[in-house]
Amino acid sequence: MCDVASGREPCRVRAGSPADCAALADIDTLVSASPRGAARFEAACGTGDNRSECALVLEQAGVVRGFIVLAPVLDEVSIHAFAVHPEHRRQGHARRLLDGALERMRHAGARRCLLEVRISNLAARGLYEQFGFACDGVRKAYYPAGDGREDALLLSLQL
Numbered sequence: 001m002c003d004v005a006s007g008r009e010p011c012r013v014r015a016g017s018p019a020d021c022a023a024l025a026d027i028d029t030l031v032s033a034s035p036r037g038a039a040r041f042e043a044a045c046g047t048g049d050n051r052s053e054c055a056l057v058l059e060q061a062g063v064v065r066g067f068i069v070l071a072p073v074l075d076e077v078s079i080h081a082f083a084v085h086p087e088h089r090r091q092g093h094a095r096r097l098l099d100g101a102l103e104r105m106r107h108a109g110a111r112r113c114l115l116e117v118r119i120s121n122l123a124a125r126g127l128y129e130q131f132g133f134a135c136d137g138v139r140k141a142y143y144p145a146g147d148g149r150e151d152a153l154l155l156s157l158q159l
């Protein structure tokens with residue numbers, strides 16, 4: 001997928017590989033309150049048929065700018081992690097990643113995509129809304145937040 005019209009460096013969404021793990025862990029450390037750790041990225045970027053998760057990365061000018069980690073189960077797929085490097089946001093990278101992920105999952109036979117998002121995460125909620133995700137419910141006090149807890153919204157999209 002290219003971005004020539006915007007004048008920025010072209011970018012593409014591709015499967016994560018073992019060589020990407022350090023970059024993914026670095027981005028995750030920058031954005032996550034509880035980073036996943038390199039070992040989980042290694043599993044998601046591997047090639048084994050028994051993987052429970054798989055990662056896609058967005059690469060621009062040869063550099064990884066963001067990632068999405070998916071967990072397919074039968075005809076459903078859950079989004080387990082999703083982030084764009086803080087210095088490269090608002091350039092459509094998350095939209096490209098999500099678009100690429102949903103396209104691949106549809107192709108693989110998935111019929112529904114599921115995820116949880118912090119109620120305060122207006123950036124991610126705006127993105128999911130653009131894709132037509134619907135809210136199925138609320139998980140009360142699901143996430144740690146400062147001294148307390150924060151609700152999660154349960155979202156889904158028919159593919």
Ligand SMILES: CC(C)(COP(=O)(O)OP(=O)(O)OC[C@H]1O[C@@H](n2cnc3c(N)ncnc32)[C@H](O)[C@@H]1OP(=O)(O)O)[C@@H](O)C(=O)NCCC(=O)NCCS
Nearest residue numbers: 031082083084089090091092093094095117123124126127
């Ligand atoms: C959420 C996140 C992935 C968005 O990445 P991004 O590359 O900046 O997003 P995009 O440029 O593709 O924006 C797509 C849409 O998302 C929404 N959005 C993104 N950033 C936003 C912001 N700061 N405020 C409000 N809406 C925002 C908008 O609807 C935007 O569409 P628009 O450009 O037409 O307004 C990024 O902010 C991030 O990594 N956040 C931390 C990790 C996270 O929250 N992951 C999601 C967990 S569920």
